[in-house]
Amino acid sequence: MKILLVGEYNRTHRNIKLGLEHLGHSAKVVGLTDGFKKVKVDIEIKNYFETGLLKKIRVALVKLFSFDILGTHLNYQIKSKKQELSNYDVIQFLNEAPFGCDRNNQKKIIDLLIGWNNKPFLLSCGTDFISVDYAMRKKFRYSILTPYLENKGTKKDFLAALSYLTPEHKILHDYIFNTIEGVISNDLDYHIPLIGHPKYLGMIPHAINTSQLDYRSPIINDKIVIFHGINSHNYIKKGNDIFDAALDLIALKYSNKVEIITTTDLPYAEYIERFDKCHILLDQVYAYDQGFNALEAMAKGKVVFTGAEQEWLDYFNLQADTVAINALPNADAVAKKLEWLIINPKKIIEISRNGRDFVEQHHDHINCAKSYLEKWNRDK
Known part of the structure; x- marks a missing residue:
């Protein structure tokens, strides 16, 4: 055809x-x-x-x-x-x-x-x-x-x-x-x-073409790296303001345990390069499901804060916080989920592997x- x-x-x-x-x-x-x-x-x-x-x-x-x-x-x-x-x-x-x-x-x-x-x-x-x-x-x-x-x-x-x-x-x-x-x-x-x-x-x-996305299991030695890539045209629409507020709370409480990387309007190739070193990626708030950037990040082993609502869990028969983290439109709620991962770094490794398996199974x-x-x- x-x-x-x-x-x-x-x-x-x-x-x-x-x-x-x-x-x-x-x-x-x-x-x-x-x-x-x-x-x-x-x-x-x-x-x-x-x-x-x-x-x-x-x-x-x-x-x-x-x-x-x-x-x-x-x-x-x-x-x-x-x-x-x-x-x-x-x-x-x-x-x-x-x-x-x-x-x-x-x-x-x-x-x-x-x-x-x-x-x-x-x-x-x-x-x-x-x-x-x-x-x-x-x-x-x-x-x-x-x-x-x-x-x-x-x-x-x-x-x-x-x-x-x-x-x-x-x-x-x-x-x-x-x-x-x-x-x-x-x-x-x-x-x-x-x-x-x-x-x-x-x-x-x-x-998603996972053959072009190498999976790397997270290695956490010193600090947990959080990446927030902003598209300025969608700053409010994607909930980036909520992520920024949550990151302010985390930076205040865990400055010695986290490194925060924030970028704006990067071309795709540079965007991928910059988020490669992170453990956690903040994608979007106002969604029930994952978009393209979130899925590619999950395929590469990142723990992604994105749309992962109950409807999505039901559709794919999943449990909450096992494949992706549902980013609610509330800075305190996002900060609490980030804190949970910072305190329990083994969860980052577990969710990372589950995320890659999910993308391979459902998005090939x-x-x-x-x-x-x-x-x-x-x-x-």
Whole structure:
């Protein structure tokens, strides 16, 4: 089979591609390189309006004339690559809005790609209309919109997520769901809102290529190293402010027992290098399940504070605090879990091994690729 994977967050589609290729299929990833993360894609669509003067020109044109020059340019790039982007057996979009421009041009681009290929599918990965609407109606105990609903941060912090509730996006959402053959989710934060939807095909956990992630059992000699990698665009949304407050409490009480490393907006390669020496990694707060960075860290032997809610424990038949640590939206609660690990360093070694085993069992990219093939070919 020939598969076209449209859009990229972290290495979500890249790992699916590698799994498909291992199984003898042909797959290409087309899209932007996920901002500062600079993720490798096969067919790159360039955003020349991301920084500097060109970014200012784009912003001015949008404000003055409601004209998104980025969308127009992305549309042009897609059309210029028609031959490379046509005649695939399956096309899968990573998100309802994978190109980061105005919704009108995104609809035009998606319409072109669907018209050039067969069997369109959607992967619910990242915020979309259904998950944001679910969160806005407070159907989660907490979500990425909890800080917004509690008046934390500024409206600008949540513009990206709230854009999925605009009339412009709803038109795009309805078009996609009327056109695709099915939608697949890749973690519980997107699975739960989709339950019962007529086009929902079920969840396939994030695909992780563990062959490229060496496991190292933690060696704790002197200090326990805690790593906190911040994406400044998502600081409030991911709960980094809560982690910072918890780390202040830990630094005050255990300065002689811990080393704290905090970074901001590192490219992926440097991010991996910087967290390699840590024992504990702080990932995100407002989630029920693990995202990509958390799973890769778990595969490398880190104890990760992330989404690990009861729904996740039930889905995978796990006990709390055995594979990952559920990071609650409360700095004192996070600090107490950190203190528990500092006082009981053997738990770090135990959870580290369990985390690697879990990723290998449930997130192997080749097994995930097999699951995608089954869902794409379900009518055969």
